[in-house]
Amino acid sequence: MPIDGRAAILAEPGKDAEIVDIVIDEPGAGEVRVKLHSSGVCHTDLTVKNLNGNGMAFPIVLGHEGAGYIDAVGEGVTHLAVGDPVVIAYRAPCGICPACSRGDLRRCYVALRPKQRITRKSDGALCSQVLRCGTFSTHTVVHSKAAIKMPSEMPLEKACLIACGVITGVGAALNTSPVFAGARVAVIGCGGVGLSAIQGAKIAHAKQIIAVDVNPVKLEWAREFGATHTVNARETDPVQAVRELTEDGYDGGVEFAFEATGIPMCTEQAVKMLAYGGTATTIGFPASTDAVNLNLGDMATGVYWNKAALRVCHCGDTLPSVDFPLLADLYLKGELLLDQMVTKEIGLEDVEAAFHEMETGNVIRSVIRF
Ligand SMILES: NC(=O)c1ccc[n+]([C@@H]2O[C@H](COP(=O)([O-])OP(=O)(O)OC[C@H]3O[C@@H](n4cnc5c(N)ncnc54)[C@H](O)[C@@H]3O)[C@@H](O)[C@H]2O)c1
Ligand SMILES: [Zn+2]
Ligand SMILES: [Zn+2]
Incomplete structure (x- = not known):
């Protein structure tokens, strides 16, 4: 069933991010819907705003450093179940491009993407998702191979950082x-x-x-x-x-x-x-x-x-299915610092303030908690 949620979106070029009501559809075949637990704010989200969407169609759901729980699985998805904790990868290899064909998945030309399944509630406009993720949102739909299962002892407000800044x-x-x-x-x-x-x-x-x-x-x-x-x-x-x-x-x-x-x-x-x-x-x-x-x-x-x-x-030329669990393991063993990277926990409505602080202040990462 489609569900209601909220997201920080760019509605048009030159405008600040705004919080709006959205509708998130069921995941399709090979896709999963994720209920976000946390999302890091990466400089690339600010860059997408500053570059007027960088080629993406408006409205755009921002965010690409997210972790959460599987909320629904699409047809044919057998490796994930509702309730599984996951980090969302924006570069899950496609399996068919020239690099993937020669077995070099880390150099994949394109990444797997979901169909667009988020709409703005006020007018039904179909939303783009930054880097196929869109994690400044209570929920999102991603390709199932882009949802990487985390060990149950991994805190998701730290795990989300792995998705972009840390793995990069x-x-x-x-x-x-x-x-x-x-x-x-x-x-x-x-x-x-x-x-x-x-x-x-x-x-x-x-x-x-x-x-x-x-x-x-x-x-x-x-x-x-x-x-x-x-x-x-x-x-x-x-x-x-x-x-x-x-x-x-x-x-x-x-x-x-x-x-x-x-x-x-x-x-x-x-x-x-x-x-x-x-x-x-x-x-x-x-x-x-x-x-x-x-x-x-x-x-x-x-x-x-x-x-x-x-x-x-x-x-980071990542192969998320291998690297994300490895980094979680390094964190749990004390060999990768993540706690020290979270300077601030913020709410969804604080995204613009986090952008401003990124340019002017002493922050490593602001992390949105849902
Ligand atoms: N290639 C990728 O896959 C990928 C992934 C994530 C982020 N990025 C990009 O990487 C960059 C860094 O991202 P971030 O989230 O760490 O950004 P950030 O804003 O947190 O960090 C940038 C740092 O650069 C410093 N800086 C500014 N001017 C400088 C100068 N002249 N000399 C030395 N340092 C200077 C700032 O003080 C700040 O500490 C951004 O451009 C981001 O869009 C790329
Ligand atoms: Zn490929
Ligand atoms: Zn990033």
Whole structure:
């Protein structure tokens, strides 16, 4: 049966998120309906708002870092049952694209999506869901393979963070650009994603982890999450500072640099702070006109002479069915910090305030509790 709920939606370009009544239909074949327990507020939700929907049709249900309980299962779904605790993944592999066909599910071109099953109650308008999720909502419908079962002892207000920020950062360092034991690592931007990249580098036994941010509070937190050194990019040139901290008789530099700000200049910095043969990874969400300028021929930092690589991380190249339970297990063993990432628990009506704080304040993650 269709049920009534409430969601934070973007009704049209340029408008703030608003809380509206919605109707959530039954899940179709291969889909599940989830009653949300909590949802993290990721910078990408704010970016979708700032980019006027980024190509999605309005109205748009925001949110993509959600955890909750299965509320109804569609035809043919046998691996989940009503009441199961789940985290919602936005990149469940399709199984048929060129990457999936060759068995490389982590590099899937497209993700499984549900049919649109949420409508705005006032006018029946069919809603889009950010990244196929739409978790700033009391309920949502997702593909059943995108609902990943959690162990019963896993607190869902922490588990929700795994869905995007945590898997993106940890996965960047473990899957996209696997950090080797003893490597030197720099992470530019220490929000939820960057702090998770720091945790990933620590899990991989990096020898040096240099955190770069413009906010001193974020840098303090970065140390708690495993950074061995910090650089305030507002006070000093981060490229030079990282090279000095890693001086090894060959001009220093890191084997791995991760950009987690969404600022093009920071991707350029990541490339320029590499040691010979190093890999920079860009994670931040770009606008369609964003561009970087990479020098090829400079003898010290040019991409050619420094033999630099640049990779792009989408959601930590995750295979959610494997990675999400693994991260839950690491959390339960005390090897992955999640409690410290929840700066604030908020209500659905506080989404706009959370966006504002993300840009101006000292928050890692605000988590909506339903
Ligand atoms: N590729 C993906 O799959 C993926 C997944 C999740 C998020 N993202 C994107 O990653 C980025 C980070 O997300 P988040 O949720 O951690 O954001 P956030 O806003 O919590 O963190 C960004 C951090 O960057 C810092 N910063 C700002 N300017 C800086 C500068 N010049 N130098 C160094 N640090 C600076 C801020 O102080 C803040 O700590 C966003 O662009 C987001 O959209 C991408
Ligand atoms: Zn695929
Ligand atoms: Zn996100």
